[in-house]
Amino acid sequence: MARNQPAEMARQVFDQHARYKESTISRRRFKHRELVPLLEKLKQNPVFEVKVVGKSVEKRDIYLVKAGTGKNKIMLWSQMHGDESTATMALLDIFNFLQASDELNPIREEILKNNTLYFVPMLNPDGAERFTRRNALEIDLNRDALRLQSPEAKLLKSLRDSIKPDFGFNLHDQSRLYTVGTTGKPATISFLAPAFNHAQTINEVRERAMRTIVGMNESIQQFIPGQVAKYSDEHEPRAFGDNIQKWGTSLILIESGGYQGDPEKQYIRQLNFAAILSALQIIGEQGYTRYDKKDYFKIPKNERYLFDVVLRKVRYREQGRDTLLDIGILRNESTANTPQGFFHRSSVEEIGDMSVFSGYEEVNAEGLVLTPGKVYETPLANLEALTPERTRELLASGYTTVKLQSMPVDYNPVDLPLNVVAVNGKVNHGLALDRNANFTLRTPDGQVRYAILNGFIYDLSKEMPALFHGLVL
DSSP, X not given: OOTTOHHHHHHHHHHTHHHHOOTTOOSSOOOHHHHHHHHHHHTTSTTEEEEEEEEOTTOOEEEEEEEOOOSEEEEEEEOSSTTOOHHHHHHHHHHHHHTOOSTTHHHHHHHHHHEEEEEEOOSOHHHHHHTOSSOTTSOOXXXXXXXXXXXXXXXXXXXXXXXXXXXXXXXXXXXXXXXXXXXXXXXXXXXEOOOSSTTOOOOHHHHHHHHHHHHHHHHHTTTSTTOEEEOOOOOOTTOHHHHHHHTTXXXXXXXEOOOTTOTTOHHHHHHHHHHHHHHHHHHHTTGGGGSOGGGXXXXXXXXXXXXXXXXXXXXXXXXXXXXXXXXXXXXXXEEOSSTTSEEEEEEEEEEEOOTTOEEEEEEEOTTOEEEEOEEEEEEESSGGGOOHHHHHHHHHTTEEEEEESSOOSXXXXXXXXXXXXXXXXXXXXXOXXXXXXXXXXXXXXXXXEEEEETTEEEETTSOOOSOOOOOBO
């Protein structure tokens, strides 16, 4: 393989990712206890040096994994924020790649010969346990680079100071609602060479990061054309990325956003896998010198122009008024003891002219009338009464909520075909900001065309789906 073709290398490892994907981790909300056996197992392979280098607030072990013998020292850390796990999954896949032996040996041998790699997967295991951003002290580790009040922050600083890496990779997730500029396309991957001062000065250290990002962008555009953005480079003096850049390590931030049809971020995991490996090759052979920093500034900026659902040009008639509206809906995640670790609770986040916004899902509701979902007041005995046929019948009659004599326990919300409420429960499904999205879209003659149930769209002209997303209200 020609050494000046990182995009070609990215294509090779991307296409073969399934070989190396760590099969025991397939959902975002995994725990520290699931990670530890995988890291301990690496000790059996001479490619790796694995050790516990610190503990979290709640005394969970934090690991450092070392590989390679090259002169370029690169440190990569993930899950500084406990609910940002995409890159941790990708690092596990990279460990599997580095210890494999197959036709891609020239790539892994080159990476390990040119670089010495230091990985810190899951810097914030306490946050990962709760799937929250902050650590157990409620401190944002990425705002603790100066005071160092968290043991996890102290560890990261000490590792940076002792290793003195030439390059650092700060691996994060960002909101799925970010877009590439105003295009409406999700910013599936965003890069940044953080500024080390408010003047956003470019010195040799930061410029190396910029040039490397240009190469990484070129490598992954082939997989997500037009879906790479540049994160805000406003200087944050308390943040690790900005300070590590200041301390002399060329720092690259990778933010994993959203991608259509990828709620568990498994495709984005694959993108991280390819992007990081391409970067390791670029750095290993100092290939960043071939890229122009001017191209870094051509990467569009992150903006926020996305919603989960946008309903366009629907009529809403209330108190004698007839209004033409667009409606933006978010499907928020609430942590719960369910198989997937959460359930969705929708909210109406925008009402009015949304012509500048886009949705992962959109409905052209022109000619349709929005009617608040109704509550079926005659209590049903239990969930078993909501057969698929009965559910369709109720939705077609405009009902989005039913009353139950026996409320479900130990239920999975994605199994609820409608919202449910106790016999004496009261709900209001009128259209309003910050309220759950439960309504129907009707034709002028009153036929229900779409049911919006907890922010999910059900097209009644089609077969009903196997999974719903109701709520206990």
